[in-house]
Amino acid sequence: DAEITQSPRHKITETGRQVTLACHQTWNHNNMFWYRQDLGHGLRLIHYSYGVQDTNKGEVSDGYSVSRSNTEDLPLTLESAASSQTSVYFCASSRTFEEGELFFGEGSRLTVL
């Protein structure tokens, strides 16, 4: 079955360290997204991609970067982790620009000490 997987599922790191969260989908979807979810907030878009070599900033992109070298993967990098980046991160994908239904990964819980 096609799926979308994230790793690691749980990560504890220290302030200032670089962290990369992996996202891999086998749906062959063009569109991929990274969100963060915090108590009291809706899902907030960090970065997104509509295809290979395409990346775009979302509403909370500062301190994060992504790259899209193939269809399947969109890794999210925190260049220098900050305590404010402690959150649950969700990767999602959708088949086309018009289709709104998102398929989410299981989430990665990141704690920055």
Add this chain to the structure above:
Amino acid sequence: GQNIDQPTEMTATEGAIVQINCTYQTSGFNGLFWYQQHAGEAPTFLSYNVLDGLEEKGRFSSFLSRSKGYSYLLLKELQMKDSASYLCAVRDSNYQLIWGAGTKLIIKP
């Protein structure tokens, strides 16, 4: 600015009906989505409305009024497994999803 409002928490009884409201103010409108999210899990798609009216899917129905900037999710014959958070999201003129903070639904026996 863009804003999605939904109640923070609701409680209902097993077997009953519950209506979760969502009001929105966004830059443009290209559809409204409802997702279900069980604690510690990923959101999963429930419904999509782009035209005014009611969309029914089994025990779940979703209603949209674009002129009022309003939607609701109706859950019938509540089951304990319906205990979850329900997320409302609106796709704006740039086809970006704007998310509400979610409504935590607690089902009591």
